[in-house]
Amino acid sequence: MRPFRFATVALATAALALPLLGGSASAASPAGPKAPPHAHGSHDRLRAAAPEGFVIGTAVAGGGHHLEQDYPDPFTYDKEYRKVLGREFSSVSPENQMKWDYIHPERDRYDFKQADAIVEFARKNHQVVRGHTLLWHSQNPAWLEEGAFTKAELRGILREHITKVVGRYKGKIQQWDVANEIFDDQGNLRTQENIWIRELGPEIVADAFRWAHKADPKAKLFFNDFNVESVNAKSDAYYALVKDLLKQRVPVHGFSVQGHLSTRYGFPGDLADNLHRFDALGLETAVTELDVRMDVPEGSLPSPAQEKQQAEYYQRMLEACLDVDGCNSFTIWGFTDKYSWVPVFFEGEGFATVMTEDFDRKPAYYALRDTLKDARHDDCGKGGPKGPKHRH
Structure with a gap:
């Protein structure tokens, strides 16, 4: 998500004892989730409609702005x-529950309760997990941003955090957003905002x-950012950096675009071209935070024309991902307006997800479902699934 910061508050331990959805005890494979026991043969659900090997995900609401709302x-x-x-x-992505201020609230204390609950939920529901995020300039705890650390201490803190967090979920998390939003829109490194780059240099x-x-040799490791849907200065900076890191044999496996879009702006029509060039480097690609x-x-509802345009944007994002062999993970940033972050941060804008507050499906939902169905049918006709690449 775009940068913002919140104070972290502790959740009641007893709350996490509430029952989650049940299922088989077998863990999801890093290559893709198995069909759940309650799968719908009619392909009337997003995950059932998707081609084999293609995961459709969402952010799991919690932390961040939710802590300041009038709901539990x-x-x-x-x-x-x-x-x-x-x-x-x-597929599921913790919206805020694995960010530094939430999972590492004090230097010598980690809080894994909510992250553990999400990973366990995913296991029971045959879902894969995207870890989000390990190195970012935002939502860091005050003890980190305001601490008087030497460079050696700061480096040790980051190494310990990554090792501890990634190691805890070894074999349970499919993809990690390792470095999140490290460039500005002009393609410059965030050398002032990002404490890690500012204090330790770009090599960090x-x-x-x-x-x-x-910490987890099988997890796929990604760069992740917003405003990189098109071929532009920002995505060019990532392209150059990735090429350089690959030459150094740094284990970079993927590049993902967030996709926080607005109907007031045009659709990024060169998205597929942009994804293809990263694919040509041998990287997996993904859409990670689409809304x-x-x-x-205020007090109004979207018009049918607005919902039609919104559905078109969702559909075109999915079509672009499906057009790229190595784009096997497509995540929307929340699925219900009930818990969307958008109205909190964009005054006068909202209704950004595929379901209403009452979980009724919008045209955008059906656009995704039908596009997935078409892709599944096409794959079956070609005699093979859309499978993940394994080039690293």
């Missing part, structure tokens, strides 16, 4: 939310990938 933690307390989460998606990015790979916000006056 969505993942912990909203049973209907969890039901839809398990039924519709084959490569070290972060090396440490994560050592499409609309301008809607």
